[in-house]
Amino acid sequence: MLLSVTDVQKFYPSASGTVRALDGVSLELAAGEFTAVRGQSGSGKTTLLLLAGGLLAPDGGTVLINEQDPYKMASDARAHFRSTEIGFVFQQFHLIPYLSVLDNVLAASIPTHPADAKQRAAQLLAKFGLEHRLHHVPGQLSVGERQRTALARALLNQPKLILADEPTGNLDRENAEAVLGHLTEFANDGGAVLLVTHDDEAASRAKRTIHMAAGKVVE
Numbered sequence: 675m676l677l678s679v680t681d682v683q684k685f686y687p688s689a690s691g692t693v694r695a696l697d698g699v700s701l702e703l704a705a706g707e708f709t710a711v712r713g714q715s716g717s718g719k720t721t722l723l724l725l726a727g728g729l730l731a732p733d734g735g736t737v738l739i740n741e742q743d744p745y746k747m748a749s750d751a752r753a754h755f756r757s758t759e760i761g762f763v764f765q766q767f768h769l770i771p772y773l774s775v776l777d778n779v780l781a782a783s784i785p786t787h788p789a790d791a792k793q794r795a796a797q798l799l800a801k802f803g804l805e806h807r808l809h810h811v812p813g814q815l816s817v818g819e820r821q822r823t824a825l826a827r828a829l830l831n832q833p834k835l836i837l838a839d840e841p842t843g844n845l846d847r848e849n850a851e852a853v854l855g856h857l858t859e860f861a862n863d864g865g866a867v868l869l870v871t872h873d874d875e876a877a878s879r880a881k882r883t884i885h886m887a888a889g890k891v892v893e
């Protein structure tokens with residue numbers, strides 16, 4: 675399994691009592707699988723993605739990424755592991771505003787330093803139709819171009835798993851289709867995709883949909 679989440683719990687303290695953001699959630703994702711996570715606002719989808727990505731330790735249960743528990747690693751080792759195993763894509767892109775498109779993508783290689791990073795970055799950007807934008811900064815790009823840059827960054831280290839949180843939330847239909855097409859291709863090539871989305875069209879790309887409510891998987 676590329677991802678095994680077993681009976682995870684995450685509780686947040688709040689003024690009005692403890693929020694049970696995740697309350698016993700399990701899921702598995704194998705190579706080649708494209709799974710969507712749906713559910714109302716506040717049902718725990720983003721929290722699940724953060725736990726699954728080694729970014730937020732669960733209060734109970736276990737997360738195995740490629741059979742390894744990131745939360746048993748020291749934080750440096752965990753950061754390195756994350757950068758080689760997982761590509762993250764977010765609704766708000768999270769590009770660095772003062773770096774060029776090329777350098778934004780190359781930022782993903784900082785923990786790993788592969789010799790061919792620059793060549794791979796340029797290849798990915800060309801594949802995503804951005805070869806004429808390498809030296810622009812994100813503020814000079816359309817939103818669709820920004821998300822395709824973020825996708826190139828996510829793929830630079832050739833991860834096996836992509837975790838995407840509403841990646842089409844800020845895009846028009848045409849740009850959303852392009853991003854979903856690339857995610858589908860990634861899964862068809864043997865990667866695994868976990869996609870949090872509110873969008874019917876985006877969810878329809880997934881082979882399986884998990885529905886969440888109040889911190890639990892409901893179907």
Ligand SMILES: Nc1ncnc2c1ncn2[C@@H]1O[C@H](COP(=O)(O)OP(=O)(O)OP(=O)(O)O)[C@@H](O)[C@H]1O
Pocket residue numbers: 686687688693694695713714715716717718719720721722
């Ligand atoms: N850092 C935090 N501190 C306290 N409560 C939090 C924190 N992060 C999330 N929560 C709460 O945990 C619950 C789950 O939040 P989460 O963001 O995972 O839901 P979501 O399904 O992704 O929602 P949305 O669709 O609106 O993004 C919510 O009740 C939220 O208010």
